[in-house]
Amino acid sequence: MILNDRKIKILEAIINDYIQTAEPIGSRTIAKKYGLGISSATIRNEMSDLEDMGFIIQPHASAGRIPSDKGYRLYVDRLMRRRELTEEEARFLRQVIASNINQIDYMMQETARAIALLTNYATIVSEPTVKKTRIRHIQFVPVDEHSFVMVLVTDSKVVKNNVIYMDSSPDEETLQRLSRLVSDSLRDYALEDIDKELAARLAASAGKNAGVVMAVLNAIMDVIQAEDDVQIYTSGVKNILSFPEFSDVEKAKAMFQALEERDMLITLLGKNNSEKIQVVIGAENNLALLEDCSVIKANYNVGGQNFGSIGIIGPKRMDYSQAVSVLSGILKHINAVIKALSGG
Amino acid sequence: MILNDRKIKILEAIINDYIQTAEPIGSRTIAKKYGLGISSATIRNEMSDLEDMGFIIQPHASAGRIPSDKGYRLYVDRLMRRRELTEEEARFLRQVIASNINQIDYMMQETARAIALLTNYATIVSEPTVKKTRIRHIQFVPVDEHSFVMVLVTDSKVVKNNVIYMDSSPDEETLQRLSRLVSDSLRDYALEDIDKELAARLAASAGKNAGVVMAVLNAIMDVIQAEDDVQIYTSGVKNILSFPEFSDVEKAKAMFQALEERDMLITLLGKNNSEKIQVVIGAENNLALLEDCSVIKANYNVGGQNFGSIGIIGPKRMDYSQAVSVLSGILKHINAVIKALSGG
DNA sequence: AGTTAGCACTCAACAAAAGCGAGTGCTAAC
DNA sequence: GTTAGCACTCGCTTTTGTTGAGTGCTAACT
Numbered sequence: 001m002i003l004n005d006r007k008i009k010i011l012e013a014i015i016n017d018y019i020q021t022a023e024p025i026g027s028r029t030i031a032k033k034y035g036l037g038i039s040s041a042t043i044r045n046e047m048s049d050l051e052d053m054g055f056i057i058q059p060h061a062s063a064g065r066i067p068s069d070k071g072y073r074l075y076v077d078r079l080m081r082r083r084e085l086t087e088e089e090a091r092f093l094r095q096v097i098a099s100n101i102n103q104i105d106y107m108m109q110e111t112a113r114a115i116a117l118l119t120n121y122a123t124i125v126s127e128p129t130v131k132k133t134r135i136r137h138i139q140f141v142p143v144d145e146h147s148f149v150m151v152l153v154t155d156s157k158v159v160k161n162n163v164i165y166m167d168s169s170p171d172e173e174t175l176q177r178l179s180r181l182v183s184d185s186l187r188d189y190a191l192e193d194i195d196k197e198l199a200a201r202l203a204a205s206a207g208k209n210a211g212v213v214m215a216v217l218n219a220i221m222d223v224i225q226a227e228d229d230v231q232i233y234t235s236g237v238k239n240i241l242s243f244p245e246f247s248d249v250e251k252a253k254a255m256f257q258a259l260e261e262r263d264m265l266i267t268l269l270g271k272n273n274s275e276k277i278q279v280v281i282g283a284e285n286n287l288a289l290l291e292d293c294s295v296i297k298a299n300y301n302v303g304g305q306n307f308g309s310i311g312i313i314g315p316k317r318m319d320y321s322q323a324v325s326v327l328s329g330i331l332k333h334i335n336a337v338i339k340a341l342s343g344g
Numbered sequence: 345m346i347l348n349d350r351k352i353k354i355l356e357a358i359i360n361d362y363i364q365t366a367e368p369i370g371s372r373t374i375a376k377k378y379g380l381g382i383s384s385a386t387i388r389n390e391m392s393d394l395e396d397m398g399f400i401i402q403p404h405a406s407a408g409r410i411p412s413d414k415g416y417r418l419y420v421d422r423l424m425r426r427r428e429l430t431e432e433e434a435r436f437l438r439q440v441i442a443s444n445i446n447q448i449d450y451m452m453q454e455t456a457r458a459i460a461l462l463t464n465y466a467t468i469v470s471e472p473t474v475k476k477t478r479i480r481h482i483q484f485v486p487v488d489e490h491s492f493v494m495v496l497v498t499d500s501k502v503v504k505n506n507v508i509y510m511d512s513s514p515d516e517e518t519l520q521r522l523s524r525l526v527s528d529s530l531r532d533y534a535l536e537d538i539d540k541e542l543a544a545r546l547a548a549s550a551g552k553n554a555g556v557v558m559a560v561l562n563a564i565m566d567v568i569q570a571e572d573d574v575q576i577y578t579s580g581v582k583n584i585l586s587f588p589e590f591s592d593v594e595k596a597k598a599m600f601q602a603l604e605e606r607d608m609l610i611t612l613l614g615k616n617n618s619e620k621i622q623v624v625i626g627a628e629n630n631l632a633l634l635e636d637c638s639v640i641k642a643n644y645n646v647g648g649q650n651f652g653s654i655g656i657i658g659p660k661r662m663d664y665s666q667a668v669s670v671l672s673g674i675l676k677h678i679n680a681v682i683k684a685l686s687g688g
Numbered sequence: 689a690g691t692t693a694g695c696a697c698t699c700a701a702c703a704a705a706a707g708c709g710a711g712t713g714c715t716a717a718c
Numbered sequence: 719g720t721t722a723g724c725a726c727t728c729g730c731t732t733t734t735g736t737t738g739a740g741t742g743c744t745a746a747c748t
Contacts, residue, residue, distance in 0.1 A: 026711045041721050044712070062711050062728040103507065139485040141495050141503075149503050151485050151495050159485075159493050159505055163447060176520075237582075238600040241593055249591045256582040370740045385692050388741070406699040406740050 015067045019317045022244045024064030069282040076279045085329045097333045109233045116236020121314035127231040131192040138183040140175040162219040245315045258289040269309040296323040359411045359419045363661045366588045368408035413626040420623045429673045441677045453577045460580020465658035471575040475536040482527040484519040506563040589659045602633040613653040640667040
């Protein structure tokens with residue numbers, strides 16, 4: 001059986017309608033609503049074919065049809081019209097990014113928020129670990145008699161700070177001197193390469209300030225530990241409640257639960273270096289808990305090897321077109337900003 | 345009519361039962377389940393009195409009774425037994441706080457999380473603004489040719505950092521010198537007192553580095569702006585879905601919406617200097633959207649005048665006893681830690 | 689006077705039954 | 719190849735009963 005033009009038109013009508021209404025649609029309704037110039041009976045025959053070919057499904061005998069995963073796949077790959085962002089949306093995204101360039105982690109959180117706001121879908125963002133990045137600079141800043149701050153800048157320009165408490169914090173001069181010592185000694189070390197042994201060695205060279213140096217290195221190791229893997233931010237999870245497919249509280253709860261499982265989200269965002277936008281439909285993600293969802297995802301580049309990802313999660317009948325547009329729009333901005341900042 | 349001992353016992357039974365089951369309870373069930381040594385008919389008479397006195401309500405004619413706000417109030421004020429935290433719970437709280445003393449904002453976020461985890465209620469935490477705090481130290485740390493970090497320490501020991509981008513960032517020596525200049529000039533200034541005029545004056549004194557100084561002061565003003573008011577963190581909002589009173593998706597959605605309204609949460613946490621734990625029951629909070637909820641809240645002290653608040657939000661039939669215990673437990677730890685850290 | 693058994697009454701909640709209507713597949717005519 | 723027509727299906731909504739937990743009242747009992 002061949003997928004002729006008319007079948008495609010009908011399939012398109014079914015999918016568009018279902019995306020809008022979340023209700024199965026029947027032949028008569030298609031005939032009336034979408035003037036295809038053919039009768040409901042003809043549509044009926046074509047729909048029967050489309051079902052045989054696996055593009056649509058009948059949830060139960062006397063109901064209309066809904067798209068299958070395969071149907072959505074066809075739609076996304078060949079039918080969907082990619083729409084442009086409106087000037088307003090583009091401006092909003094630009095603004096969110098521009099006003100958060102000072103801290104990349106914060107920027108990614110805000111990005112997730114902006115996407116969720118714009119699309120009304122849940123959004124997850126992963127931020128790459130700093131483990132593999134190298135130390136560029138360390139500086140100590142006095143706080144009070146008992147504490148000082150260690151500021152750590154990595155070569156991916158991530159800034160971490162950590163307050164270090166001591167019985168008695170060194171004076172400003174000493175801190176300054178130690179800053180230089182530690183900074184010079186550790187420059188270009190990868191964070192993950194700092195271990196107890198190195199710490200001991202460096203502490204020894206600090207003479208009577210060994211305790212301070214030791215505390216600092218412990219703090220650095222804490223940073224690594226805290227970041228164990230990637231950082232995951234979610235936003236707009238509550239949007240799930242708006243979709244009729246989750247109007248059963250139990251289902252909604254399951255979704256919430258799923259979206260709190262770090263491991264699952266990491267799997268979901270996947271690990272690959274593609275810079276393309278990927279669409280994962282329904283069971284394609286191989287996660288039983290999320291088989292009723294689709295994900296639009298893409299990677300963004302943070303200095304060479306380090307990829308973070310952004311994913312938009314919605315029901316399978318999500319507005320793929322919009323989600324793809326928004327995601328591609330935001331990626332453009334992020335990549336531009338990151339490139340510009342990293343002194344390109 | 346007098347609230348004699350027997351009435352109180354019955355009221356207590358009603359409330360305890362309702363907290364557990366979320367179902368109205370009738371006289372016969374009380375007689376059977378709570379051996380009070382009187383018949384259901386007697387209980388019936390007493391319940392009729394309790395209803396007249398406004399402590400309980402009949403949701404509809406042929407249903408049992410549920411506690412009214414007034415009933416809960418009596419329960420909280422006079423009947424409730426305050427239970428101790430288990431050793432395990434206490435250990436958990438201690439550990440959460442201890443492992444986050446390095447950054448107070450992060451600590452408060454984690455605290456919210458811990459409470460939500462322990463109680464299964466939604467938790468909100470507010471962190472006081474830094475506007476009124478005074479600058480203690482400012483230090484610049486180089487990042488790359490185009491940027492450096494400004495680290496700002498206030499007298500409440502809050503640390504903020506902000507990446508500053510320039511066409512060409514000064515070299516390390518210059519940064520060091522400027523750090524000292526700016527730090528010395530601004531020490532003891534309240535953040536909110538930094539304005540354009542002061543900025544211009546200081547920039548002028550920096551000679552050819554006026555641009556750098558100006559950028560820094562803009563960044564500081566950004567910090568103030570970003571913090572416009574208080575910072576609010578929420579956690580465990582999804583717990584709401586577990587309560588039968590929100591099993592209707594629309595109601596749940598309304599709650600989610602409400603818990604995203606900053607202004608409402610700020611009102612909810614209120615502003616007062618009491619260090620006591622306060623219980624706000626149902627409509628007492630004067631927020632129509634949250635009239636079906638109760639809040640257990642308390643302030644914690646961050647250096648003198650600055651108060652942040654923690655609030656636990658649940659349905660009116662929440663386990664007040666547990667919530668109060670957890671909150672008082674955590675407050676003890678937080679106050680102890682903060683006092684210890686602030687070099688007391 | 690306080691307590692209790694007994695009874696008529698109410699009403700939400702559940703379940704079965706009935707009817708509706710959107711949908712299908714098939715057939716026969718165009 | 720297309721379409722009108724028709725019998726049939728079956729989930730949804732509405733209706734109608736039925737049940738049972740609960741009440742208030744009365745009369746008898748301690």
